Each structure stands twice: as structure tokens, then as C-alpha cells.
Amino acid sequence: MLEVKNLSHAYAEAATKVLENIDLKVDSGELVSIVGPSGCGKSTLLRTIAGLIRPTSGQIRLGGTLVQDVPDNLAVVFQDYSRSLLPWMSVRDNVAFPLRGRGMDRKARRAAAEEALDAVGLSYAARKYPWQLSGGMQQRVAIARAIAYRPALLLMDEPFGSVDAQTREELEDLVLSVRANQEMTILLVTHDIDESVYVGDRVVVLGRHPGRVIGDVAVALPGNHDQITTRELPEFVHLRAEIGRLVRQAAEANPAA
Numbered sequence: 001m002l003e004v005k006n007l008s009h010a011y012a013e014a015a016t017k018v019l020e021n022i023d024l025k026v027d028s029g030e031l032v033s034i035v036g037p038s039g040c041g042k043s044t045l046l047r048t049i050a051g052l053i054r055p056t057s058g059q060i061r062l063g064g065t066l067v068q069d070v071p072d073n074l075a076v077v078f079q080d081y082s083r084s085l086l087p088w089m090s091v092r093d094n095v096a097f098p099l100r101g102r103g104m105d106r107k108a109r110r111a112a113a114e115e116a117l118d119a120v121g122l123s124y125a126a127r128k129y130p131w132q133l134s135g136g137m138q139q140r141v142a143i144a145r146a147i148a149y150r151p152a153l154l155l156m157d158e159p160f161g162s163v164d165a166q167t168r169e170e171l172e173d174l175v176l177s178v179r180a181n182q183e184m185t186i187l188l189v190t191h192d193i194d195e196s197v198y199v200g201d202r203v204v205v206l207g208r209h210p211g212r213v214i215g216d217v218a219v220a221l222p223g224n225h226d227q228i229t230t231r232e233l234p235e236f237v238h239l240r241a242e243i244g245r246l247v248r249q250a251a252e253a254n255p256a257a
């Protein structure tokens with residue numbers, strides 16, 4: 001459903017490439033985590049896929065269509081929820097807002113927003129304003145907004161980087177349940193190696209200077225995910241070590257400038 005082919009990118013003002021020859025395929029319904037040392041180009045890759053940056057070379061296809069602009073069947077959840085929600089709109093109106101572009105009437109938009117808020121456990125807060133909610137709740141609203149839109153592809157850039165550890169775990173489980181219920185395809189950038197293994201079907205590791213794919217590790221964990229027992233599994237511990245080693249090697253081989 002997503003195919004990135006031979007993608008390279010250099011920012012205009014920089015002499016060197018940020019990304020080089022990235023090849024990446026994501027199947028429909030997959031959840032792929034992307035990790036790598038700081039500055040390796042994870043966000044740049046996500047922004048090129050979102051059509052926000054035109055790559056220097058290479059191609060991105062979403063459902064077979066070449067991405068040249070921001071595709072309308074895609075949603076993005078960023079780390080900074082406080083800037084992504086509109087403070088003067090109620091929670092429900094924030095979630096319903098992007099649906100205006102979907103050609104839905106007001107009643108249908110409201111119903112879809114309420115359904116999405118229910119899915120993230122925030123029905124009771126529909127009439128509140130974002131600034132009346134905790135950080136974790138605001139990020140739930142951002143996730144509800146993305147799922148109400150029913151995108152073919154959901155991009156998440158460090159979505160839980162600004163919440164406390166307990167909330168982070170709750171949001172990881174929320175994303176897993178949303179994915180299971182809606183068969184969404186998700187690409188999630190994270191600094192957190194444990195998180196990449198816990199939520200991902202695959203973990204793609206980027207090296208840096210330039211950013212290249214240096215690892216693509218399948219995650220096959222038995223049973224239903226549980227924050228305590230899953231992380232104790234020998235398979236989990238092994239994967240975490242394997243990916244941690246790759247990230248560390250990449251960081252040490254090319255220290256940040």
C-alpha cells in the first residue's frame with residue numbers, strides 16, 4: 001500500500017544528504033515502527049511520505065498513486081498535540097473538523113466524531129475545550145481526529161514523546177486496539193526502542209549521515225500484548241537488544257556533528 005523507492009533528500013541549504021536510497025514497502029494493515037539515532041532523518045522521511053517535503057530524488061507511492069502533494073487519504077499525528085488542536089473549538093468539533101473535506105454533512109461529521117471519541121474513551125469530554133484537558137487526553141483527541149478521518153495511512157511522529165510513562169503505555173495500547181478494530185496501516189516514528197518493538201509488526205532502523213535503512217526486523221510476539229508480560233518475554237528482550245545494538249552502532253559510527 002506504501003512504497004518508497006530509492007528516495008534521497010538533501011535540504012536546500014545543506015551540503016549533505018539527510019536521506020539516501022531509502023527503499024521501504026509497507027503492506028495494508030501493517031504497523032511499522034521507525035527508529036534510529038537522533039538526526040538520522042526519521043521525521044524527514046515521514047514528511048516526504050506525507051507530501052509535506054518534495055524529496056530530492058526517488059518516488060513514493062500510496063495505493064499505487066505517486067505522492068506529489070499531501071494525499072487526502074492520509075492523517076498525521078505529531079508529538080506536539082498542543083499545537084495541533086484548535087483551542088477555540090470543542091473537542092468534538094476538533095475531531096469533526098477535517099471531515100469537512102470528506103463531503104460529509106454536519107450530522108454525519110458529528111456522528112463520526114462521537115464514534116472516534118468513544119473509541120479513545122473520551123466521549124465524556126466531547127464538549128470540553130482542548131485546554132481543559134491533560135496532555136495525554138489532548139493526544140487522545142488528536143488520535144481520535146485521525147481515526148475519525150479513516151485514513152488509508154496514519155503517520156505518527158513521536159506521538160507519545162511528550163506524555164508521562166504511564167500515559168505513554170495507555171496510548172500505545174490504544175493505538176494497538178484502534179489498529180486491530182479499523183485495520184489501519186500505520187507508520188510510527190519513535191526514539192523509544194521498547195515502544196518500537198511493543199507496537200510494531202516490523203521495526204525499520206535508520207543509520208545516519210546519510211540516513212539509510214540499516215535494519216528491517218520482523219516482530220513476532222506471541223499472545224495478546226500486555227505492558228507487563230509482553231516486555232518480559234524472551235522474544236521481546238531479544239528483539240529489544242538486537243535493535244538497540246543496531247541503533248547504537250549507527251550512532252557511534254556517525255556521531256552527531
Ligand SMILES: Nc1ncnc2c1ncn2[C@@H]1O[C@H](COP(=O)(O)OP(=O)(O)OP(=O)(O)O)[C@@H](O)[C@H]1O
Binds near residue numbers: 044
Ligand atoms: N527544514 C530543515 N532544513 C534544514 N535541515 C533540516 C530541516 N529539518 C531537518 N533538518 C536536518 O536534517 C537532519 C535530519 O533531521 P530529522 O528531524 O529528519 O531527524 P530525526 O531522525 O527525526 O531527528 P530526531 O530523532 O532528533 O527528532 C538533521 O541534521 C536536521 O538538522
